[in-house]
Amino acid sequence: MRLGDNFSVVEEGLNGRTTDLDQTNRPGRNGKTYLAPCLASHDPIDTVVLMLGTNDLKIEFHRSAQETANAIKNLVADIHQYTSKVLLVSPIHIDDHARDFELYAVGRYDATSAAKSRELADCIKSVAQELDCAFFDASTVAAPGNDGIHLDAAAHRALAEALEKLLV
Numbered sequence: 010m011r012l013g014d015n016f017s018v019v020e021e022g023l024n025g026r027t028t029d030l031d032q033t034n035r036p037g038r039n040g041k042t043y044l045a046p047c048l049a050s051h052d053p054i055d056t057v058v059l060m061l062g063t064n065d066l067k068i069e070f071h072r073s074a075q076e077t078a079n080a081i082k083n084l085v086a087d088i089h090q091y092t093s094k095v096l097l098v099s100p101i102h103i104d105d106h107a108r109d110f111e112l113y114a115v116g117r118y119d120a121t122s123a124a125k126s127r128e129l130a131d132c133i134k135s136v137a138q139e140l141d142c143a144f145f146d147a148s149t150v151a152a153p154g155n156d157g158i159h160l161d162a163a164a165h166r167a168l169a170e171a172l173e174k175l176l177v
Contacts, residue, residue, distance in 0.1 A: 012173060019051050024159075027064045028080035030072070038064070044084055048091045057088045058172065060098035060147065062129050063158065066122040074125045078132035085140050095142040096175060099130035101164070102148045107157030114157060123157075145175060 012018065025032065029041035037043070040061055048054060061084070065077040081097065088095050104110065105123035114122075130146040137144035150171045154161030160168065 012177060016176075021047055025064055026061060027070075028061050028077060028084060030065060030070055030080075032069075040084060041080075041087075044087050045090075048088065052091055054092045056094040056096060056176065057092055058096045058098060058176075059084065059088070060100055062133065063100045063103065063126065066103065066125045066129075067117050068119055068122060069117075072125075074128035074132045077125075077129060078136045081133060082136045082140065085136070085142060089140075093141075095140070096172070097133050097137045097142050097144050098168075098172070099133040099144070099146045099148065100126065101151050101153055101160060102126045104153050104157040107153060107155055109155045110157035112156075118158065143175065145172065147171075 023038065025035050025038045026040050026043070027038055029039060031039050048057070059081070061081060062074075062077045065072045065080065066074075085095055085097070103114075103118055103123040103126040105114070105118070105120045110118075130148060134144050134146070136142070147168050150167045151160055151164035153159055154164065
């Protein structure tokens with residue numbers, strides 16, 4: 010589906026990006042340090058769609074769903090310097106029972122990460138309400154592929170179609 014000729018979408022996704030956490034083995038993935046220069050480079054901006062949080066739930070960070078939502082709240086403050094229109098998208102749930110989860114997630118995600126991912130939508134929704142942002146829970150239309158973490162092609166399409174309805 011297309012948004013239309015009056016839309017210009019700038020995709021800034023990066024595997025492994027966190028809200029505001031540094032990873033020693035994967036530099037350049039801190040969303041907080043990346044966000045302001047990114048927004049400045051695309052100014053003027055009408056709407057920002059932000060979907061972060063899954064990587065914050067890695068075992069190494071010991072971060073709760075609420076702590077992740079609080080970090081998103083700080084990112085929204087940065088976004089509001091460029092636009093008041095923000096759509097917060099809560100990520101899909103981690104599926105620790107997926108076929109290839111153990112193979113892919115070993116040492117990075119576990120059952121606790123998956124449980125926290127199921128709490129994330131409510132926490133992010135509260136932040137959205139507090140900051141007058143739009144909200145969408147991606148897990149209502151999509152689930153991870155065989156690795157239990159990432160969207161597959163069909164899930165990407167389902168999420169895109171759902172978001173299109175909110176943005177048009």
